[in-house]
Amino acid sequence: MNDYRWNDLATGMAAQFEVELSAEMMSGFATISGDVNPLHADEEFAKAAGFPSRVAFGLLTTSFYSRLVGVYLPGKRALLHGIDVEFRLPAYIGDRLSVSGEVVFLNEAYRRLELKARIRNQAGNVISKASIQAGLRES
């Protein structure tokens, strides 16, 4: 886990990690959220709706932005203030996702950073983009 301090941060700093979407993640998110929509839970229903397989929960993939901030940039001292996210493409079980973010703005007075972030699938296509606001705690 990274542990960046305020003076370590600069615009242009970036972080990236990869994660594979699993069936276990899907079932775990369904349990937590209570979202039992068959588009996420029923393979045949999803196919009948025109998708190749069950569609991953958008907020499941968005949760990787939480990891980006809380583990990578800035890491340990982060406190998430907000995420503005836009979904571009569906994601599916087995997709290999690349999650990346770059510091685009730093507010010195309140030690707030803003990240421009993206999640791409294994084909390099953007499945979502986000603007993330996070505070940096002193301790």
Add this chain to the structure above:
Amino acid sequence: MDNALIIRDLEPIFADILDQSDLRLAPESSASNVEGWDSLAHINLIVAIEKRYRIKFALGELQDLKNLGEMVILIQRKTRS
């Protein structure tokens, strides 16, 4: 830009962040008399003002501000320098 013009300029920014489409601001406006102006909204407002006017605030400059009128004076000073 004079004080009144800056306040008019800030209104849509505040309206968006505070989620009040009909918000009207005055020099006396402050966190104590504007609905939704809490601590997190305050950070969002300061960040938005920094971006709008391409200025940077130090925490010490913000801590003693009593209302929007004082904020506008600070914005004027920073945009002149």
